[in-house]
Amino acid sequence: MCKPKYYITTAIAYTSSHPHIGNTYEIVLADSIARFKRRQGYDVFFQTGTDEHGQKIEEKAKAAGLSPKEYVDQIAGVVRSNWDVMNTSYDKFIRTTDDYHEKQVQKIFKKLYEQGDIYKGYYEGLYCTPCESFFTESQLVDGKCPDCGREVQPAKEEAYFFKMSKYADRLIEHINTHPEFIQPVQRKNEMMNNFLLPGLQDLCVSRTSFKWGIPVDFDDRHVVYVWLDALTNYITGIGYDCGGEGTEQFKRDWPADLHLIGKDIIRFHTIYWPIFLMALDLPLPKQVFGHPWLLMNGGKMSKSTGNVIYAEDLVDLFGVDAVRYFVLHEMPFESDGTITWDLMIERTNSDLANTLGNLVNRTISMSNKYFGGVVADKGVIEDVDADLKAVVLGTKAKVEAKMEQLRVADAITEIFTLFKRCNKYIDETMPWALAKDEAKADRLSTVLYNLVESISIGAALLVPFMPDTAEKICAQLGTAVRELDTLETFGLYENGTKVTEKPEILFARIDPKVMEEKIAAVQAKYAPKEEPKKKEIVGLAQIGIEDFAKVELRVAKVTACEPIKRAKKLLKLTLDDGTDTPRTVASGIAKWYKPEDLIGRSVVIVANLKPAVLCGVESQGMILAADAGEDDVRVIFVDGIEPGSNIH
Secondary structure: OOOOEEEEEEOOEEOOOOOOHHHHHHHHHHHHHHHHHHHOOOEEEEEEEEEOOOHHHHHHHHHHOOOHHHHHHHHHHHHHHHHHHOOOOOOEEEEOOOHHHHHHHHHHHHHHHHOOOEEEEEEEEEEEOOOOEEEOHHHOEOOEOOOOOOOOEEEEEEEEEEOOHHHHHHHHHHHHHOOOOEEOHHHHHHHHHHHHOOOOOOEEOEEOOOOOOOEOOOOOOOEEOHHHHHHOHHHHOOOOOOOOOOOHHHHHHOOOOEEEEEHHHHHHHHHHHHHHHHHOOOOOOOOEEEEOOEEEOOEOOOOOOOOOOOHHHHHHHHOHHHHHHHHHHOOOOOOOEEEOHHHHHHHHHHHHHHHHHHHHHHHHHHHHHHHOOEEOOOOOOOHHHHHHHHHHHHHHHHHHHHHHOOOHHHHHHHHHHHHHHHHHHHHHHOHHHHOOOHHHHHHHHHHHHHHHHHHHHHHHHHOOOOHHHHHHHHHHOOOOOOOHHHOOOOOOOOOOEEOOOOOOOOOOOOOHHHHHHHHHHHHHHHOOOOOOOOOOOOOOOOOOHHHHOOOOEEEEEEEEEEEEOOEEEEEEEEEEOOOOOOEEEEEOOOOOOOHHHHOOOEEEEEOOOOOEEEOOEEEOOEEOEEEEEOOEEEEOEOOOOOOOOEEO
16 A cells, blocks of 8 residues: 655755754754654655855855865764754755756756746845845844844845746735645744735845855856755755656655744745745645744854754753753744753653653562563453543544644643653552552552553654654563554553563653753853953044034934834834924834833934834834943933923
């Protein structure tokens, strides 16, 4: 019987630097889904890899004294090593410097050019090097890149452009008729409301200001823009041939069943990529899931601030499956998750060492103590058994339902609910008390059988998430890992099977004080170097009184204030500036002030600043604020002064 196919991909990791645990989370998440689908009987193809072209890499390589290829070879090796450390079961690791990929990208670019979807033009805009993206001034947030928050630089160059608007209506219709296409739903709403419905601009798809990229073969001054290069890996990696037949694998596996990506690149995968596919007359992927971020102590991981953790360090301290459990269990479906050292210690001790590890250990120990390790169901049933069996046998359906929705954390919670029910069963049946009465030996044997059978079912469900642990549990129980389709039947553990004589400690409890020293050593490796303290504040160049006179500073009273939905950093302020018409100002102070903190207060505004559109709001000025310390901004209030008063 032919198995149904399931093609799953991660985003390919950008080879600019060593991936931290927030980057590594994605491959572990994808691996858990791929393993679960294999358990369900799917013929899974799981692809990951590295994105290796672009200006940022060219600059990094130069700084390291290496050629770009030498540099990406090193980083690609580190990425692959990270994925292997986390015991991920990918089937293919593609690199965008692979010859077959580069040749197909050139063929794709030429095809799109010849059919009129790509044309040569001229680009002038604001460019973010880390994101390799152009933006208009109105798209910036506080004058910075709306995706990463970094500085942008003016850029002007000849470029090829893709006619995005040509396919926009078709994409909108597809999204509206395929509600499962973009998940979670809030990501779909962001794409529709922020990009598609306002209208798409044509996309720059080539560059001439750097050389590290795939050359446009009919115009070698240009290299292919990184997103057209990177996104096509999902088809080139399985044998797509532009203008040809393609491999049998491509015909079988495309369209992808799931593109698993970070929420920060959802736009590229749900707008640019589908439109490229439409232009190539290929089916769209069935689903794109934009997962949230894993934050360190509530903030985005960054080498510059030192709040960064790497997978190999966590594995050294906690073990592979403990790290897999943590990153999968702690990540919500839609909102960002948080990783802290304290939380990892707590989860290891409570969930892994106590709930799971102690359950397995004492069940095996009691089987050895009371029956020489032989497990047998004697059929002495009591009412309490029914509830245990109901929970155990109902878990598979609950886990499958959660995994169908990609709610991996919830699926793991269901499995640990099973283990917690087993612990409760021990408290209810009190095997140690039954052991004191020879007449209750058969009841004691039945209780231990029920526990072993329940644990073996739980272990079978645990395989996609903690594969080594699941194997160890079943080995200690003297049985093979059960197939998924057997987990709704209780009593398949063979009577008379012997458990191991000496149970292995699956997860040892961690002494926080001992771990503190190990954590400190890890943190010291990545602590940012202290910058020398500045002895003086360096100001701008001196100006004359005539220059200062060009700036109109005026007192204004805040009459209303609200957040701007499209920009977390911005607040929309309505001001009384002494004129008959209210003035609107968008200000990037949402991190430090709530709307109620500002309403009724008087502020100083630059009244003659040229209006600018920020996230759909026309900002008619700027309020004055001071940098009051590290990551602290204070608005300058002038309460009690009449709105409209000029400041000289």
